[in-house]
Amino acid sequence: MSAAAILTLDSVHKRFGGLHAVNDVSFQVHEGSIKAVIGPNGAGKTTLFNLIAGTLPVSAGGITFLGREIQGRKPYQIAALGMARTFQNIKLFHGMTALQCVMVGRHVQSRAGFLAGMLSLPSTWSEERAIRTRSMELLDLLQIADLADCEATSLAFGQQRAVEMARALAAEPRLLLLDEPAAGLNIYETAEVARLIRRIRDMGITVLLVEHDMSLVMDISDEIVVLSFGSKLAEDTPANIQSNAEVIRIYLGDDDAAA
Amino acid sequence: MRTRNTLALGGLCLLVACIHLLTALTGSQYYLTQLTMSAYYGLVIIGLGTLMGYAGQISIGHAGFFAIGGYLAAALTTRNLEPFLTSPPVRWLEALGMLRAGQDLYGARLITVEPWAACCLAVAAAALIALVIGIPVLKLKGHYLAMATLGFGTIIYRVLLASPYFGEADGISEVPGFPLLPAMGSLGPVVVSGDPGHRVMNYYLACGLLIVGAGLLLNLIESRVGRALRALHSSEEAAEASGVDTARFKLKVFILSAVYAALAGVLLTHFNGGIGPSEASVMKSVRYVALVAVGGMTNLWGTLLMGVGLTFLSLRGVFGTYDDAVFGMILIGVMLFAPGGILSLRHLLRGLLAGARS
Amino acid sequence: MSPDLFFQYLFAGITYGSIYAIVAIGFNIIYNATGIINFAQGEFVMLGGMISISLLPHLPLPLAIAGAVAATMVIGALIEMVFIRWLESPSVLRMIIITIGISILLRESALHVWGESIRSLPYFFGNEITVLNLGSVHLSPQVLVVIAACAVMVAGLNVFFKGTPIGREMRACAANRTAALLCGISARNMVTLSFMLSAGIGALAGCVMSPITYTQYDSGTSLAIKGFTVAILGGLGNSMAAVSAGILLGVIEAFSVSVLPLAFQDAISITILLIILFVRPHGLFGSSEAARLKDF
Numbered sequence: 009m010s011a012a013a014i015l016t017l018d019s020v021h022k023r024f025g026g027l028h029a030v031n032d033v034s035f036q037v038h039e040g041s042i043k044a045v046i047g048p049n050g051a052g053k054t055t056l057f058n059l060i061a062g063t064l065p066v067s068a069g070g071i072t073f074l075g076r077e078i079q080g081r082k083p084y085q086i087a088a089l090g091m092a093r094t095f096q097n098i099k100l101f102h103g104m105t106a107l108q109c110v111m112v113g114r115h116v117q118s119r120a121g122f123l124a125g126m127l128s129l130p131s132t133w134s135e136e137r138a139i140r141t142r143s144m145e146l147l148d149l150l151q152i153a154d155l156a157d158c159e160a161t162s163l164a165f166g167q168q169r170a171v172e173m174a175r176a177l178a179a180e181p182r183l184l185l186l187d188e189p190a191a192g193l194n195i196y197e198t199a200e201v202a203r204l205i206r207r208i209r210d211m212g213i214t215v216l217l218v219e220h221d222m223s224l225v226m227d228i229s230d231e232i233v234v235l236s237f238g239s240k241l242a243e244d245t246p247a248n249i250q251s252n253a254e255v256i257r258i259y260l261g262d263d264d265a266a267a
Numbered sequence: 268m269r270t271r272n273t274l275a276l277g278g279l280c281l282l283v284a285c286i287h288l289l290t291a292l293t294g295s296q297y298y299l300t301q302l303t304m305s306a307y308y309g310l311v312i313i314g315l316g317t318l319m320g321y322a323g324q325i326s327i328g329h330a331g332f333f334a335i336g337g338y339l340a341a342a343l344t345t346r347n348l349e350p351f352l353t354s355p356p357v358r359w360l361e362a363l364g365m366l367r368a369g370q371d372l373y374g375a376r377l378i379t380v381e382p383w384a385a386c387c388l389a390v391a392a393a394a395l396i397a398l399v400i401g402i403p404v405l406k407l408k409g410h411y412l413a414m415a416t417l418g419f420g421t422i423i424y425r426v427l428l429a430s431p432y433f434g435e436a437d438g439i440s441e442v443p444g445f446p447l448l449p450a451m452g453s454l455g456p457v458v459v460s461g462d463p464g465h466r467v468m469n470y471y472l473a474c475g476l477l478i479v480g481a482g483l484l485l486n487l488i489e490s491r492v493g494r495a496l497r498a499l500h501s502s503e504e505a506a507e508a509s510g511v512d513t514a515r516f517k518l519k520v521f522i523l524s525a526v527y528a529a530l531a532g533v534l535l536t537h538f539n540g541g542i543g544p545s546e547a548s549v550m551k552s553v554r555y556v557a558l559v560a561v562g563g564m565t566n567l568w569g570t571l572l573m574g575v576g577l578t579f580l581s582l583r584g585v586f587g588t589y590d591d592a593v594f595g596m597i598l599i600g601v602m603l604f605a606p607g608g609i610l611s612l613r614h615l616l617r618g619l620l621a622g623a624r625s
Numbered sequence: 626m627s628p629d630l631f632f633q634y635l636f637a638g639i640t641y642g643s644i645y646a647i648v649a650i651g652f653n654i655i656y657n658a659t660g661i662i663n664f665a666q667g668e669f670v671m672l673g674g675m676i677s678i679s680l681l682p683h684l685p686l687p688l689a690i691a692g693a694v695a696a697t698m699v700i701g702a703l704i705e706m707v708f709i710r711w712l713e714s715p716s717v718l719r720m721i722i723i724t725i726g727i728s729i730l731l732r733e734s735a736l737h738v739w740g741e742s743i744r745s746l747p748y749f750f751g752n753e754i755t756v757l758n759l760g761s762v763h764l765s766p767q768v769l770v771v772i773a774a775c776a777v778m779v780a781g782l783n784v785f786f787k788g789t790p791i792g793r794e795m796r797a798c799a800a801n802r803t804a805a806l807l808c809g810i811s812a813r814n815m816v817t818l819s820f821m822l823s824a825g826i827g828a829l830a831g832c833v834m835s836p837i838t839y840t841q842y843d844s845g846t847s848l849a850i851k852g853f854t855v856a857i858l859g860g861l862g863n864s865m866a867a868v869s870a871g872i873l874l875g876v877i878e879a880f881s882v883s884v885l886p887l888a889f890q891d892a893i894s895i896t897i898l899l900i901i902l903f904v905r906p907h908g909l910f911g912s913s914e915a916a917r918l919k920d921f
Binding site: 101116 | 483484486487489490491492493494495497498500501502504505506507508509510511512513519520523565
Binding site: 415 | 662664712715716718719721722727730733734737846853857889896899902
């Protein structure tokens with residue numbers, strides 16, 4: 009990889025009381041690549057995501073995003089720097105349409121505050137129109153434009169995932185974190201997700217994902233990080249990971265659930 | 268949505284005028300007094316409705332903000348500052364033209380703060396207190412937030428009740444009118460006061476203010492900020508991940524609702540000519556919550572109409588000695604059977620009717 | 626401050642503190658069973674006092690108290706069955722508002738039944754001027770009655786929750802509702818029971834304190850706020866810590882009277898509540914990890 013690192017983790021630790029959930033994990037994500045974090049259940053993948061996105065504070069270590077130290081910053085500050093994410097257990101907003109959910113995603117790309125909102129100035133209108141137009145484009149990209157006015161939380165599971173992804177993309181992020189984008193999807197939908205992730209990468213957005221579905225991970229990733237019990241076990245290309253004895257042991261020997 | 272709101276607000280203006288005509292024709296203009304008061308309470312309720320319904324933050328202490336506004340306005344416009352004329356804060360007020368001289372009942376010189384200045388100071392004080400209280404309180408959730416705001420309201424109540432400056436159990440009376448505009452041409456001066464000669468003008472003033480206040484909040488709800496508030500209500504984590512500074516937005520909407528309450532307190536105090544400690548009581552705060560709940564938490568129109576309507580009935584004494592009990596009943600009934608507010612029942616009704624037909 | 630005065634304040638503090646502790650335990654019992662903070666908890670105390678006062682002309686004192694406790698327990702059970710039982714996973718906001726509504730209804734009913742007058746039970750032993758002399762300390766025997774009653778209640782609850790099958794079932798429900806259901810425990814009945822228990826201890830506290838503090842239709846609200854302060858101080862759900870927290874608050878309040886005007890006494894406990902909420906919302910004795918696990 010010759011491209012510059014967009015995200016760097018430097019010996020990151022996370023302890024919950026006595027539990028060492030993330031132990032000395034370091035890796036880099038290169039601009040324009042797709043990187044996957046895999047590992048058995050409880051390996052600390054989602055915790056790692058929450059550390060990167062700022063939802064949880066790191067216990068030790070440093071995280072650098074676009075050349076800035078981001079550990080200790082609030083999630084909204086990190087989002088404003090250009091990092092967007094989806095959630096493993098989908099978190100759409102109750103009582104809002106799919107379009108409105110995506111429009112919330114435009115938050116960092118728009119400015120109108122309390123006063124402008126209350127007075128509803130012409131400048132606010134044009135900003136609103138721009139937010140709406142871009143959000144519709146994204147729903148279109150994810151092929152759910154016809155569901156724009158449906159209540160988001162009442163959609164089918166796969167459609168909810170799509171809305172969440174549109175919401176994340178609406179922020180025009182440099183880096184997109186996807187937490188198990190294929191969980192609960194059938195093989196056709198998973199293939200669709202794979203196509204979509206590639207398309208997102210081709211739009212110039214770097215992708216870091218956590219995923220259980222090995223075929224998806226091996227199919228799309230440029231590089232893979234393997235976590236086991238909070239520690240980094242391996243980091244390599246998909247082909248090398250597949251032949252890595254240690255990785256095969258944790259997946260097939262101790263824990264064949266993911267096979 | 269925007270045109271629908273504009274139309275509805277226009278309709279509300281018409282309704283206000285129709286009610287006036289109706290009372291004029293039937294010679295029952297005394298109703299306008301309670302309607303004026305209800306409109307001011309309506310201002311508190313829609314502010315609280317935005318905080319509770321859209322941002323999802325409960326406050327059982329909003330009577331406290333109402334009372335801060337009302338009491339400060341009352342005290343500043345009635346308490347004689349003459350003995351303190353040499354102290355620096357009073358001299359500053361004088362230099363800024365914020366003082367006025369008059370005579371008390373016995374002909375002695377009475378130096379008080381101009382009502383407009385008192386209004387600004389009172390609302391600013393409420394906003395400042397909301398800021399200081401809001402920073403720690405809004406970190407809390409659920410029961411903790413409810414109890415903390417209840418505690419805040421109770422402290423305000425106790426302090427007012429224990430302070431001679433605020434008249435202890437008697438409150439403050441003899442509050443003068445609040446001249447908003449001087450007389451222009453054939454139009455008389457615009458004054459917020461309970462003088463029967465000003466009744467119609469005050470009715471339109473209060474309703475106009477309520478409509479403008481509601482319009483501003485409706486705009487806000489439809490805006491980027493409104494979306495962010497609803498988002499953080501549903502999931503703070505997801506809202507943060509979308510770049511919403513949830514702490515800041517919660518604080519701002521808390522202050523906004525406190526300003527609505529304080530402004531209503533100031534104006535209603537000038538209209539009533541006084542204020543008493545019952546305005547700061549927990550029961551008042553609970554009543555505001557009840558009215559927001561009846562209207563439907565996320566339905567500003569419902570909150571507005573039910574709030575003004577029920578407050579009017581209560582002020583007319585329709586519920587007699589069961590006044591507080593009625594509001595308790597309303598709270599429970601609505602929360603048990605129609606958590607979406609009374610207006611949400613029409614959907615249920617429509618569903619039942621459709622079911623019966625088929 | 627003279628030692629005599631010191632002990633006078635101390636005992637006053639312990640007396641009020643034990644009442645606060647009982648109210649706090651009432652909060653905790655319902656909270657553990659349902660995750661609900663019952664804002665009507667203070668009204669149970671008021672009802673206990675009021676009903677026993679009304680029964681007294683017809684019954685001897687112990688029976689009047691027993692009757693009041695039983696009646697309040699029935700009211701507690703009815704509240705749960707009518708307002709709480711059939712709600713399917715209501716939101717916290719909804720439960721807060723419903724229990725506030727219940728507290729208003731109870732208070733207003735009390736106003737209509739008993740009026741605004743301030744009432745009280747007679748002193749259980751002697752009268753208001755009877756004094757026990759313990760060295761240089763002069764105490765009303767009622768003070769000892771209150772402290773003893775609260776101690777007996779705490780001990781009784783301890784035995785009930787740890788030593789009886791039904792108490793253990795209630796704890797199982799509090800720890801893990803689903804698992805308890807799978808073991809064949811009826812969570813619904815446990816919730817009803819928790820309301821009864823909580824109403825019962827509140828009512829008993831209301832009876833024993835009535836001669837000292839008097840009872841009025843609206844005396845529940847400030848007790849509820851103080852009881853909640855204590856519950857928070859001890860860590861929500863932790864009843865044994867509530868006892869020490871209650872006595873702590875009572876003593877602080879009693880001594881504050883010597884420096885601050887009486888009118889601010891309530892403001893003190895609320896200020897403590899606010900400070901605790903901001904600084905250590907999981908309580909003085911609770912752990913932050915455990916508090917975070919509680920789902921709000």
